[in-house]
Amino acid sequence: MLVLSLLAFASAGWVHADLKTHQIKAAYLYQISKFVFWPASRKDLAQFQVCQYGEDSYGGTLDKMTGRNVFNQPVVIRRVDGLDEAEGCHLLLLPDANVVPSDQLVSWVKGKGVLTVVDGADNLDHAMVAFVLENQRVRLHINLGLAEQAGLSFAANLLEVASHIKRGAP
Amino acid sequence: MPLLNRLHLKTKLIASIVFTSVIAVMLTSFALVQYDRNQEIENVSEDMRILAAIIANRSTAALIFGDARQAESNLKALGENPNVVLACIYDSGKEVFAYHHFTHLDQQPCPSEPLDLALSIDTAIEIYEPIELDGLLIGTLYMNLSLDWLAQRWRQQLLFISLVAGLVLLLAMVIAKYLQQILVRPIQHIATTARNITEKKDYSLRAPVGVKDELGDMADVFNTMLNKIESETLRLYSSEEKFRQLSALSPVGIFQINLQHEITYVNSRWSDITGINHPLANLELWLNRIRIEDRRRTLKAWSNLIQNHEEFVVEVGFEKEDGDITWAIIEASVLYDGKGEEYGYMGAISDITDLKNAQLQMENLAFYDPLTGLSNRRLFKDRLNKAVAESKRRGDFIALLFLDLDQFKRINDSLGHDAGDQLLVEIARRLEHSVRETDTVSRIGGDEFTVLLSDIDSSHGVRHIAEKILTGLCKPIMLKNQEIINTVSIGITLAPTDGDDANTLMRNADMAMYQAKAMGRNNYQFFSEEMNKEMMGYLEIEKDLRTSIDADDEFVIFYQPKIDLINYRVIGAEALIRWQPKGKDMVSPDRFIPIAEESGLIVPIGKYVLRHACLQVRRMMDTKIWPKGAKVAVNLSARQFSDPGLISSMKEILEITRCPVDALELEITESTLMDNVESAILTMRKIQQMGISIAIDDFGTGYSSLSYLKRFPIDVLKVDRSFVTDIPNDLSDMEITAAVIAMAHKLNLKVVAEGIETQEQIDFLRSNRCEYGQGFLIARPMSASQLEAYIQQPLKVGLR
Numbered sequence: 001m002l003v004l005s006l007l008a009f010a011s012a013g014w015v016h017a018d019l020k021t022h023q024i025k026a027a028y029l030y031q032i033s034k035f036v037f038w039p040a041s042r043k044d045l046a047q048f049q050v051c052q053y054g055e056d057s058y059g060g061t062l063d064k065m066t067g068r069n070v071f072n073q074p075v076v077i078r079r080v081d082g083l084d085e086a087e088g089c090h091l092l093l094l095p096d097a098n099v100v101p102s103d104q105l106v107s108w109v110k111g112k113g114v115l116t117v118v119d120g121a122d123n124l125d126h127a128m129v130a131f132v133l134e135n136q137r138v139r140l141h142i143n144l145g146l147a148e149q150a151g152l153s154f155a156a157n158l159l160e161v162a163s164h165i166k167r168g169a170p
Numbered sequence: 171m172p173l174l175n176r177l178h179l180k181t182k183l184i185a186s187i188v189f190t191s192v193i194a195v196m197l198t199s200f201a202l203v204q205y206d207r208n209q210e211i212e213n214v215s216e217d218m219r220i221l222a223a224i225i226a227n228r229s230t231a232a233l234i235f236g237d238a239r240q241a242e243s244n245l246k247a248l249g250e251n252p253n254v255v256l257a258c259i260y261d262s263g264k265e266v267f268a269y270h271h272f273t274h275l276d277q278q279p280c281p282s283e284p285l286d287l288a289l290s291i292d293t294a295i296e297i298y299e300p301i302e303l304d305g306l307l308i309g310t311l312y313m314n315l316s317l318d319w320l321a322q323r324w325r326q327q328l329l330f331i332s333l334v335a336g337l338v339l340l341l342a343m344v345i346a347k348y349l350q351q352i353l354v355r356p357i358q359h360i361a362t363t364a365r366n367i368t369e370k371k372d373y374s375l376r377a378p379v380g381v382k383d384e385l386g387d388m389a390d391v392f393n394t395m396l397n398k399i400e401s402e403t404l405r406l407y408s409s410e411e412k413f414r415q416l417s418a419l420s421p422v423g424i425f426q427i428n429l430q431h432e433i434t435y436v437n438s439r440w441s442d443i444t445g446i447n448h449p450l451a452n453l454e455l456w457l458n459r460i461r462i463e464d465r466r467r468t469l470k471a472w473s474n475l476i477q478n479h480e481e482f483v484v485e486v487g488f489e490k491e492d493g494d495i496t497w498a499i500i501e502a503s504v505l506y507d508g509k510g511e512e513y514g515y516m517g518a519i520s521d522i523t524d525l526k527n528a529q530l531q532m533e534n535l536a537f538y539d540p541l542t543g544l545s546n547r548r549l550f551k552d553r554l555n556k557a558v559a560e561s562k563r564r565g566d567f568i569a570l571l572f573l574d575l576d577q578f579k580r581i582n583d584s585l586g587h588d589a590g591d592q593l594l595v596e597i598a599r600r601l602e603h604s605v606r607e608t609d610t611v612s613r614i615g616g617d618e619f620t621v622l623l624s625d626i627d628s629s630h631g632v633r634h635i636a637e638k639i640l641t642g643l644c645k646p647i648m649l650k651n652q653e654i655i656n657t658v659s660i661g662i663t664l665a666p667t668d669g670d671d672a673n674t675l676m677r678n679a680d681m682a683m684y685q686a687k688a689m690g691r692n693n694y695q696f697f698s699e700e701m702n703k704e705m706m707g708y709l710e711i712e713k714d715l716r717t718s719i720d721a722d723d724e725f726v727i728f729y730q731p732k733i734d735l736i737n738y739r740v741i742g743a744e745a746l747i748r749w750q751p752k753g754k755d756m757v758s759p760d761r762f763i764p765i766a767e768e769s770g771l772i773v774p775i776g777k778y779v780l781r782h783a784c785l786q787v788r789r790m791m792d793t794k795i796w797p798k799g800a801k802v803a804v805n806l807s808a809r810q811f812s813d814p815g816l817i818s819s820m821k822e823i824l825e826i827t828r829c830p831v832d833a834l835e836l837e838i839t840e841s842t843l844m845d846n847v848e849s850a851i852l853t854m855r856k857i858q859q860m861g862i863s864i865a866i867d868d869f870g871t872g873y874s875s876l877s878y879l880k881r882f883p884i885d886v887l888k889v890d891r892s893f894v895t896d897i898p899n900d901l902s903d904m905e906i907t908a909a910v911i912a913m914a915h916k917l918n919l920k921v922v923a924e925g926i927e928t929q930e931q932i933d934f935l936r937s938n939r940c941e942y943g944q945g946f947l948i949a950r951p952m953s954a955s956q957l958e959a960y961i962q963q964p965l966k967v968g969l970r
Contacts, residue, residue, distance in 0.1 A: 031234050034304055140235070157231030161240050 022059030024138045025131050029062075029091065029117065032129060032140070033070045035158035039151045042090060042113040048073040050091045051080045057095030057119055083108050092116045094127060102126035109150040116146075124166055128152065132163070139163040180354050184346040191342035192335060199331040206327070207320060214253070215295055218315060219288070221248060222299035226311040229259055230303045233267060241268035248272070248313060255294070256314040259301070260284045267309060284310035293317065356385040360392050373400035423498075423519035426505070427453060434514065443498055443521050445490045461487040461495065468500070475515060479504045485522070497526035499880070528913040532906055539613040540902045541591055542598035550612035550620055554672045557610075557624050558665055569632045571621040572661040572679035573601075573639070576691040578617035581654060589649045593656060596647050604639045619658075620679070629664060629696065636660055636694040644692065657692035659683055668697050673764070711762050714751040715771050725749055725775070727782045728951035731960055732803070732922060732944040735936050740961050742801040742835065744944065745783040746951045747775065767809050776810040777819055784829035786954050791833070795958050801835040803865060808842040812849075817856050824860075831861035837888065839867045847878050858883045865922065869910060880917065886942075887914040891925025894945070898930045911938045 029050070048070040050062065065075045070090070080086045083100060092114050094100070100108075105126045109116055118127035121141055128150065130141040141164040142154060159165060174182070225244055232240035245257040249272050258269040258280035271277045290296040294316055301309035356377075363377040376396060379389040417424045423440030427433055433451045441448055444459055460468055464486035471482035481503035487495040502517030537549035545553065554570065561568045575597065582590035594617065601611045601619060610622040621639070626632055639660065646653045661682025663669065668678050678697040686695040718724035729743040747763075750756045766772040783802045790796035810816060824831060836857060843850040843866070854864055865886035889910050896903040907923070914921045923935045926945030935943060949960060 028235065035231060137236075155231070157228055160228070160244075161231045161235040161237045 019059055019061075021133070021138060022057075022061045025119075026058050026061040026064060028131065028138065028140070029058075029093075030065055030068065030070070030075075032117075032158065033091065033115075035155040036115055037153045037155070038071075038090065039113040043071055043073075045088060045090075046073065047076040047088075049076050049078050049089045050093065051078045051086050051089035052093045052095075053080050053083075053086065054094060054096050054099040057093070062093075086114065087112070089114050094118050094123075106146065106149075109146065111149070111151055113151045115150070115152055121164070124164075134163060142166065179357065180350050183350050183354060184343065187346035187349065188339060188342045191338050195331070195335045195338045199327075199334070203324065203327050203331070207324070210320060210323070211291055211295065211317075214251075214315065215289055215291070215297070218251065218254075218295065218297055218313060219299065221251070222297050222311050222313050225257075226299045226301040226309075229268075229301055229311065230308065233259065233261060233301060233309045234303065238268045242270050245270040251315070253315045253317075253319050254313060255316045256280065256312075258312040260310040260312065262308050264310070278314075280312060284312055352381075353385065356380055356389055360389055363392070363396075367396070373403050421520075423521075424516070425519065426514060426516045428514040429512070440519060443496055443519055444488050445496065459488045461489055463487075472502075475502055475504065479512070485526075487526075495523075496521060497523040525913060525916050528909045528916070532909045532913065535902050535906045535909070542595050542613050544598050544602075544619075545610060545612040547612065547614035550610065550614055550622070551672060553610050553612075554622060554675065557622055558670060558672055558675070561624070561665055562670065566624075567626040567628075567667070568665045569623040569626050569629075570663050570665070570675045570679045571623070571632075571636060571639070571694075572663075572676075572683040573619040573621065573658045574683055574687070575617040576657045576659055576687075578656070581649070581656070585650055585652070585654075592649055593647060593654070597643060597656070597658075600642045600645075601639065604642045605635060626664070632662060632664070633694075636662060640692065640694065659686035659691050660694035661686055661697065662694055663697040708765055711757065711765050712769050712771070714754070714757075715749075715762060715766055715769070715775070718749065718751055719771065719774050719778070721752065722778075724751055725778055726953070727779060727786070728953060729783075729786075729802070729957040730944060730951040731949045731957065732942050733948055735923075735932060735940060735943045740797050740800060741942055742803060743957060744803040744837070744951075745779055745805075747779050748951075763807070767807050770809060772807045772809045773813055776804075776807065777823065780804050780820065781823050781827060784823055784827035784834065786957075787833050788827050788829045790958060790961070791830075793958075795961055796833070797961065799832075801833055801863065803835040803837050805867065806836045806838045806842075808839070808845060811838060811842050811853065812845075816853070817860070820857075820862075821860070832863075835863045835865055835886065837865045837867040840869055843882065844878075851881055851883070854883050869914075884919060886920045886922055888922045888924055889940070891945075894923050894925045894931055894935075895927070897928075897934050904934060907935070907940075908938045911935075911940050915939070 033048070050065060052062065056062070062077050066077055068075045078089070080089065080092075083104070086092050090113075094105070094116060095118070102125065105116065109128075115129065116127040117129045117131070118124070119131050121130055121132045124130045124141050124143050126146070128143050128147040130143075132139050132141050140158070140162040142159065142162045143166040144154070144159075145166065145168050147153065177185070225247060228247075229241050229244045232238070232244060241259050245259065245268060248254045248257045248270075254272050256269065256271055256278060259267045260280075260283070261267040264283045266280050269280050284298050285296075286298070288298055294314055297311075297313040297315070299311040299313070300307055301311055356379075359380075360377045363375050367373060367375050373396065376393045377389045379386050379393070417437040420437060420439055423443045424435070424437045425433060425440050426435040431453050433453055433456070436448055436451050438448075441451075444456055446456060446459065457465060457468065457472075464484070468484050468486055471484050474480050475482055481501070483499060483501045485497070485499050487497050489495055498519050499522055500517060500519045502515055504512045505514045505516045507513045537546060538544070539546045557568050575593075578590065578593070581593055594613070597619070598611065598613060601621065605611060605621055605623065608624060610620075612620045612622070614620055621635075623632060623635060640658065644655060644657050646655050648654075661679045661684065663675050663678035663682055665675055669675050682695045682697040685698075686693050689695060726748045728746045728748050730746060731740050731743045733739060734741050747759060748756065749759070749762055763772070766775055783804050787796060787802045806816075813819075823829075824834070838854075843854075857864060863885040864883065865888050866882070866884055867888045868890045869887045887910065889907055893903045893907045893910070897907065898904060911921050920941045922942040922944060923931070923940050924944050926932055926935070926943045926947050928947060931945075932943060932947065952960060
């Protein structure tokens with residue numbers, strides 16, 4: 001319901017408010033997880049872990065994901081302070097890409113099955129999904145090469161709605 | 171339907187085949203087109219639903235991430251199918267999220283909100299495909315497909331169907347034409363043959379049998395029927411020809427009339443008799459030719475025939491244009507066909523003019539005195555009988571006056587017959603002047619007259635008339651320049667005071683007349699009781715008759731021989747009875763027979779005569795005296811004739827006496843037969859069936875109708891002795907005798923003349939071809955033994 005109301009909100013027009021942007025990003029996060037094909041090993045885990053590394057760029061709206069399910073596993077929000085803590089994460093949210101050196105992050109995700117999400121188009125080189133504000137609308141940019149290295153793939157649907165797709169090796 | 175019935179079988183056949191074929195093509199095509207349409211729609215719908223499902227699935231992300239542009243570009247993929255007109259995507263709030271028009275013309279907006287149903291096919295195919303993600307409905311895809319291509323397809327199919335239908339039509343017509351030749355031609359052959367037979371009347375024509383199927387059978391059956399008809403027709407023709415020849419040769423007119431009362435056939439003899447030529451023949455004209463006097467009777471008989479189917483025989487006269495009358499007997503009866511239903515009437519008409527003329531002449535001669543023109547004895551007797559019956563009915567009186575001229579014989583002898591005749595004529599004239607027109611004056615004998623007065627109040631009135639007659643008759647008459655005074659004696663009797671039957675009255679009047687003569691002539695006398703005393707003798711005779719019948723030996727049979735007038739051979743004898751009561755004188759048959767008849771004693775007496783006559787014939791046959799073919803004639807009185815036991819007693823007597831029936835002849839008087847004609851005919855037929863021949867006795871004294879006489883089954887006529895006796899002195903009696911003989915011959919009867927006393931009489935009878943004779947000149951009545959001797963004697967001496 002939240003998603004639906006968010007969508008309705010989004011289609012009604014964008015409001016210049018950070019809260020709104022945070023809420024949309026949170027809603028998109030939940031939806032994106034549905035268009036991502038996870039490796040089978042990642043589906044056997046007891047929880048769907050959404051990990052936050054660094055500051056909260058969602059304005060606290062992530063908590064609303066708690067209690068919902070992704071492939072029948074309850075969503076858990078967890079804070080991590082190092083890559084070593086992020087092994088069991090499904091989604092790794094990196095508001096500021098610079099918390100981890102980019103080449104370290106790129107090499108870490110290989111074969112991990114962890115979807116890295118960042119803000120801003122500039123950070124796409126070392127993350128798989130980036131939320132980009134275009135024409136006052138939240139759009140998706142996708143780094144296919146990196147995702148492939150992480151062992152993840154995207155539904156075509158998702159790729160269609162992405163405004164920019166980066167292909168090839170990082 | 172009436173229109174269809176008027177069509178030729180050929181046309182019907184072709185029409186039905188063509189019609190059936192076209193209908194079949196139409197129905198099949200329609201079903202195929204419908205099936206094709208459904209199949210097409212189903213296929214397209216199925217394809218489109220799959221496509222819709224794919225697009226819906228593909229649009230989830232666009233919907234989720236609010237990318238309307240992407241959603242619209244997804245929708246464009248539907249354009250692969252050229253029939254898609256419009257596609258829309260609704261979001262979960264049922265608002266239009268994205269849409270795409272595939273045509274530039276006639277763009278219609280998306281439905282205001284999506285429907286729940288998946289597929290709607292109406293003027294277009296509409297598909298609603300839900301867009302789901304993770305089991306949640308997040309939107310609906312709507313797709314609208316135009317059906318124009320179906321219409322296009324249908325038009326093509328129609329064109330193709332029309333083409334096929336046209337071909338089928340052509341093919342059907344060819345097949346029908348061929349079938350028509352196979353099926354209809356044999357039927358047409360039969361019809362043509364039948365028509366030719368009807369037109370040409372040629373029953374030898376046959377229908378050709380071309381095929382071996384049911385139609386061939388039909389032609390066979392038809393031909394067999396024709397064979398039958400042909401042979402029947404031939405038989406009919408020959409039968410008709412036979413009938414035609416028969417009727418053409420027939421001496422009888424033959425006619426046939428149909429139920430509409432039109433004359434359908436007459437032969438030439440019919441035209442001869444009626445005087446109507448065949449083309450003019452119609453019933454009305456024919457009936458109008460019948461004398462007015464006979465017409466009513468004829469019409470009555472006709473209507474009786476038509477209504478009650480009673481055949482009739484009527485005697486009528488046809489008036490010819492020249493005024494002559496043709497007399498004829500018309501007989502007609504109903505015609506029935508083979509099924510017993512009437513279909514007309516047929517009859518014969520025979521010309522009896524000669525016969526009728528003979529009868530009329532005879533009647534005239536027989537009932538009127540040619541000299542005076544007065545009614546004669548016979549007619550007088552008839553009138554008297556009628557007057558007696560009439561007075562009985564009315565309860566009034568009649569008077570009978572018997573007149574005898576007092577000096578006639580003297581005048582006749584002295585002045586000659588001419589003067590005598592003149593006197594008689596004058597007397598007759600005066601008598602007629604002395605009485606009323608309703609009274610009857612008759613001359614019953616040479617100088618005997620009678621006057622019959624009917625409706626008399628009292629004897630005083632009679633007395634007055636009698637005196638008037640006496641006064642009138644005794645006035646002088648000039649005969650041969652001499653003044654003669656003639657007187658009469660009159661006997662008067664009254665009925666019913668003195669008697670109530672003709673014979674009694676005649677006897678009474680006769681007695682009274684003799685009394686008047688005895689009283690000195692030229693007066694009149696009424697019949698009195700004293701005179702009646704004489705009659706009492708009758709009762710004594712009756713008593714004696716009864717005694718004699720029981721005694722059985724007081725009657726004697728005498729035989730008077732009859733001979734063939736050509737060769738004088740004995741051809742039979744009349745049995746006559748003689749009676750001598752015990753201890754008394756012989757009594758004349760004239761005296762006792764009427765008494766026996768009246769008392770009924772004639773029946774046992776008749777049996778006695780018949781038995782003895784038969785015994786005598788048997789005896790003479792056994793002794794070979796009786797000539798071959800000869801008959802003994804026995805008189806049968808009226809009383810005997812009407813006796814119900816007559817036939818059985820005759821059979822019994824013939825059996826007991828072993829007398830052959832062909833040796834017996836019964837003589838019956840004409841008056842006996844006329845009492846009751848119908849029952850008389852029945853009795854006569856029974857007698858004739860036994861083999862006994864019948865002779866009519868005293869012929870000429872009665873006045874039987876010829877049509878009856880024709881119906882009597884008789885063999886012989888006996889001319890009454892009263893006609894023969896006056897030959898050759900009385901010309902009129904001679905004429906009667908000749909007429910009777912001629913008429914008898916026309917009816918194929920033999921004639922016996924009685925009372926022959928002179929050679930002149932024999933000569934006259936022979937010249938008129940009278941076959942047989944009987945009388946004193948030939949032989950007197952004789953005993954049985956004398957008869958035996960008479961037959962055996964070589965030739966009848968004394969006869970020339």
